[in-house]
Amino acid sequence: MTIQDELTLSYYKTVADINATHEIFLVQDTRDGKFYVKKILTVYNLDVFKHLLAHPVRNTPAIYTVVEDDGRLITIEEYIPGDTLEEILAKGPLTEGQAIDITISLCQIIEQFHNCTPPIVNRDIKPSNIKVTPDGVVKLVDLNAAKPYNVDATRDTVLIGTQGYAAPEQYGFGASSVLTDIYAMIELVDNAMLQVKEFPDNGDQYFEIVAKCYLNRFKYNETDLLDILHIERSRFYDRKKEAIMVFGIALWGSEIPKLQTFLSQLDETDNLPLLAV
Template sequence: MSSEIENECRLSYFKVIGTVNEKHNVYYVQNVEDKKIYVKKTLSVYNKDVYEYIKSTGSAFYPKIYECVEKDNHLIVIEEYINGDTLEEIIRKRGMLSEKETGDIAIRLCRALSLLHSHVPAFIHRDIKPSNIMITNDNIMKIIDINSAKEFHENSSEDTILFGTKNYAAPEQFGFGQSDKRTDIYALGVLINVCLTGQFPKDKLCTSHGFREIVKKCTNIEPQNRYNDVGELMNDIMVVLGMRQQSGNQYKKSFLDSQLNIAGIKPNPRFLPGFRTLIWWKMITAVLGYGFMVWLTMTMNMTEKDGSQSPPLETNCARIAFFLILLMTVFLVTDYLGMRSRLPFGKSKNNLLKFISAAVVWFIAAIAIIVLMVAVMFVLAA
């Protein structure tokens, strides 16, 4: 009884302030203490273990879960409010995605699913589709709905509850067998095809080099003819994108292990460019790049009109300004924290307009940095 009272007390901190989807009992709520906005879901069909697992991992690939309480044969979940667009909305607004964009989303989905699949017993999502994928304003991908997820039971011959969305659901989700890791891989293959063509594989198979074979293998009717796990799928996607060399059909287990480790770590979009995705070759490149910037800054010298060395104060202020301008350039080029979309015309479809906007902002910011360093120099010299 005391636990029920405690649960009621915890939930009482969240007051409903708006409706997300009344039919599915999803509402906006506000914490009465911190005044922050969250999302409240009341689920009648669920697997609490999945939500508890996601809550414990704190993975950035899923909304952060704050409360997970069972009440009257329902599960009440309080989770992070995410500001962004679903992949479905992005495709509808922009049309088909490029190979690079599609591959990037697919790789991130593989990492997100590897977190579920690596649990013992494995959790199967069973409803991967564009409307369940959110791309935040900081370009972070999150799977926003895990209501359909279930545990994989090796001795079970079929799913006890049928779940899935038409055209994305694998044949085994309709009574032809039990869902397993390859069920999610089927849906991923359909999603890749939709991103590239705007249509389902059964209507129009993508003609993109490399991805066509990936989609065909993912969506094979027979699960044993699909990829065995998301690690294999991710490996082939990286080969197609030129991120990894083809090493034959033999898949190296060590590579999958490294990706599972990555999926369990919570990447931070506020890390410096090069370290946000925690991919080793990007981090090494970033270390070399930032090291070069520091070396270039430290070796820069200033001279007076007569050729003599400038005073140390002036030289150091100039070095700081130079380094800040270099860093600002890196931030703009890599779209750190999604800053380019926040610039004037940053969301325009006209690339020239976006480039001019970024250039003007860069110029103004560079002048501001120089003026600031000059002001600091005069204050210190006074």
Template sequence: MKLETELKLSYYREIARIDEKRNIKLVQHTESGKVFVLKSLHVFDLKVFTYLKENPPKGIPKIIELIEDEEKIHVVEEYVSGNTLLELQQDRGPFSEHEAAGYISQLCDILRTLHQQNPPIVHRDIKPSNLIVTYDGRLILIDFNTAKESEGDKGHDTVLIGTAGYAAPEQYGFSESKPTADIYAIGVLLNELLTGCLPGQKEYKGRLSKIIQKCTHIDPVQRFQSVDELQQALNEVLRPEKAQLKSMQSWLPPGIRNKNPFVKFASFIGYLLLIIISLSLEFENVSSAELIFNRIVFLLFFLSEILLIGNYGNIWSHLPLARNSNRLVKAGGVVLWAFVLLICWAIIIGSFNF
């Protein structure tokens, strides 16, 4: 161990052993007195932990410090108080459909940010013991030592990393693990929350059975392709009216679909003024038909720029630079694509000799 590593670790005094086998400790910082969790990992993806430290997502313990030590890494992270889903189920038995779906929906919210990265971050070890329910009902996803960035040009995983029963078939080396591997594990988790058993031991037969079957399909292409699709399916089964309303709201333009009533009202006024101004533009030496056409073209131009900048339909995830996890690169990418769109409209407008 390097002297620098020893010095950094010396600031953390061991209080208790959380998991002797996996070398997970409860520690206290000698200067601040704050309590953290210290993990020493031999299997890890440094890029994943660096991202989580620099961009702490909701629903994941905040990483305080990463201490590199030759072929392993020491992770100091926030201590989360609560019970794992495994502990809760052992105490009370299977969950109701609404309870289980509520936890799965929270898990989808956590994974959404990770799966939308470029490349996506795949957890690869989702199971009841890796999900903590805090005393105020929040779900926390832990244990990212098996998480990795999904590399699209890689043919397959070289070794099984995960937990048998929850790991998708591709994690056994058949192909590379992608976000659909996490969705497979979610299906197994949902079945276990509802029955207390893995799908191979006992399959759930209630309203959520088709969702579980789709999640755990052996072919990744046949599964839900995103946590958004999975979440939508849960809502359609358990809250069909809410799901339909949410589907309709997703088509609303940026600003108007905002939950803040002031933002919604201001956006409505803004769109109204944009329409009025665009349809009031004057052009010299044009016929009435050309005037109407010109006004509509300019209205579409302004609207397209707003939709792009407002990330309508999650369009940023399909655009290089704009889908980057770095905020400055993302902002620069959005500006660049807005300029490209401006050039495209200029070419279109110029072709009609406006």
């Protein structure tokens, strides 16, 4: 660390712990009074942070300072207000619109990383690393596990990731690539679909509706769908709305047993209530 680095870091005074165990702090710049996030990382990829410092990725924290010191990386990043998706889900399920917006926004962020040269693989996509700001913007906030894709690598040198979302290569069975992040998204969808199928009322039908309307390459016309699902047109659109709602709940972490409370709120037409978070 140079004297200039020490001077730069000295301007940022810690005002609160965000996660003291992982050495993440809320700091304030004494020069302009603005708030930032200071991280002290022991597992990191310097090339990723240097790239993000020079080429910010939209809807991720801007990187303002990167200092390497004795095997640690100290970063000063944009402070992003709001709740994590994990915190939002703890309050209640997402509406259909929220689930769709968050999924599309997340894919757009990941696409930017994969379009870098070389592509950057996030390797840790999960609800606790996704934030929704007070004005509804979706942000991917934790980039500590990210690494550049190395086409010549046969396996990762540092094994990192979160159980339930990590791809096999993150456990040592190969090298991370852009497919690693796609795997995480597929895992989210796949787990959600299993939960939809297990839904106590109409689970099998909800599963078929979501699968055939949204996840199948072959596009069915309405007549074929009604025939396959053995359902009347007058009921189809209600069931489709319910299926998307259940899928949206399952996609972002709520388990089927937790959905039992919603069954008691069904009205006589079997419509699931769209509950706002």
